[in-house]
Amino acid sequence: MPNISQKGSQMPESPIRKLVPYAEAAIAKGKTIYQLNIGQPDIKTPEVALDAIKNNNLEVLSYSHSAGFQSYRNKLAQYYSKHDIPVNSDEIIITTGGSEALLFTMGSITDPGDEVIIPEPFYANYNGFATASGVKVVPIQAAFEDDFALPAISEFERLITEKTKAILLCNPGNPTGYLYTKEEIQQIADLAKKHDLFVVADEVYREFAYDGITHHSIMSIPGLEQHAIMVDSVSKRYSMCGARIGCLVSKNKAVISAAMKFAQARLSPPTFAQIASEAALDTPQEYFDEVIEEYTLRRNILIEGLEKIEGVKVAKPKGAFYCIAELPIEDAEDFAKWLLENFQLNNETIMVAPAAGFYSTPNTGMNQVRIAYVLKKENLERAIEILEKALTQYKNR
Template sequence: MPHISQRGIQMPPSPIRKLAPLSDAAKAKGVKVYHLNIGQPDLPSPTSALDAIRNIDRTTLEYSPSDGYRFYRENLVDYYKKFNISLTPEEIIVTAGGSEAVLYAFMACLNPDDEIIVPEPAYANYMAFAISAGAIIRTIPSTMETGFALPPVEEFEKLINERTKGILICNPNNPTGYVYTPHEMEQIRQLVKKYDLYLFSDEVYREFIYNDTPYISACHLKDVEENVVLIDSVSKRYSECGIRIGALITKNRKVHDTVMKFCQARLSPPLIGQIAANASLQENGAYMQHNFDEYKSRRDFLIERLNNIPGVYSPMPQGAFYTLAKLPLDDADAFCAWCLSDFRYQGQTIFMAPASGFYVTPGLGRNEVRIAYVLNKDDLNNALIVLEKALEAYPHTHKHECGALYSEADLQRR
């Protein structure tokens, strides 16, 4: 029998979706499953997008240009102006979601065995994209104790060698909700400039920054414009995950032209998705303000409730709609699976993403979960009741940690 590829063997299972069979089995038995595992917004997509799909008057659903329709890229130029990002349509490539943008950026910029440095925890699929491109991710741990702030520059420099080709950041961050400060972005800029590295910057959550930290895009950084590859997507800001429309943005013409070869090989980004995404740009500020207010309210509710569960701690996320929570147990992977396979509270259970899948360093995140606050507050409240009951019932919970025994640092953050 032929062998599976080494690349396929190395490809990690998704911590977001790997427990889906257990969830499906629970649902088949009539159990109500609260999905905290995946960033699938429950807020409505823009009416303008839905109307645009309903009113398609084409007689043929044709290929679009490999870099996307020009009318959409022209309208994106106006969208980015609102964030003080100056672009031309020729600097924007429309992709099949932000995922394809990351993959094509890696394939265009990195050779096999080239290395990129990523602060961890990080979006789990970055590792999958790196494996697909034959590249290697080197990680620097950020910690819950610091709120997942950028690790010291010296830690980056310890990893830089002749194979290092880039730094990858997600800002605001998935899975932590951290937002990089202007000082941190300047530190990244200096590293990129000093070592002539690519800066891959995933900025799909820019609309959702809840504190006073200003949004500093990689495209705002001076003297490294040719080094920056910005990753974007409409999935989160418009609740349009399923239309699979993203963007790869760069002022580096060689990178652009190389990415276009991969885009031509896959022919075109989704036609109907571009129609919906373009229509979404017509939405006035009221749509985005409503979504912003709703996610911020959910965040505040979730963090307060989490930190009132004995033994549980989560720092306050500053952006996006995720948080990492520390649980009073040793193996969150086993706990998350147990919740789906064995635990029920009033016919309900919860589906969380084990945080170990968002780390590369072995052993990190073993007692953490990522929670997406993409459910309404009634459902969030019910899910948190289920979580507390599950921790009480789980045979491997550290009961001594459930008596509100926190470190002084934890108490100050609470």
């Protein structure tokens, strides 16, 4: 029998989705599951985006330009200018989700065997994108005790080799919810210029910043124009995860030229989803004000609830809609499976994402879980109650 590739064998499973079969089996048994494992917002998609699809009278569902609709890229450039990100439409390539933007970025700036430094824990699929591109992830561990703030620049510098091509940041962070300060972003910028590296910033959670703190984009740093690459998406901002529309943004012409060849190879991003995404840019500010207020409430409910559970520690997020919690257990993946297979409270249980899959360093984060606070207030409160009861029963097995 022919063998699959080493790349296929080494491709990591998603820590967010690999427990789905256990959840499906639990649902088949009639259990209700509160899903804290995945960043699928329950906030309604803006009506203006849905109406653009419902009221469309297209007669031919044709290809778009490989870089995406010109009209959409023009409006995106205007949107970014309002956020102190001065780019034009020719510096934007529309992609099939932020995931494709990251793959295009890896393909454009790295060769097999090159290295990318990433503070961990990080979005688990970075491991997958790196594997697909033949790139080595070099992790630098952020401290739970510091809410996962940027590690010391001296630690970054210690890891830089002749194979290092880029530093990759997620800001605000998934899975940590950490929001980098302007000073931290400037430190990374200075380091990139010193060692002639790219800085890739995954900024898909830009709108989700709390406590009056401002998000600072890597694209806003003067003098970093040839180093900075931004990845973005409509998935979270407009609660449009299923649209699968993102973008790659850079003022570096060579990067855009290389990424464009990858874009041409996959022909074009989806037409209907671009129509919805372009319309979503007309969403009024009131929508975001209400969303931020709602997520701030949910965050506070979750953090306060978790801190009341004996033995649980939590890093307080300032952005996105995730947090990392340390549980008084040894193996979070075993606990997550047990929650779905063997536990119920009035025929209800919860689903969490074991955090070890968000690290590149082996055997790290084994007692941690990522929790997404994307459920309404009442469901979050119930989920916290279920977690407390579950931990007690799990430890007393």
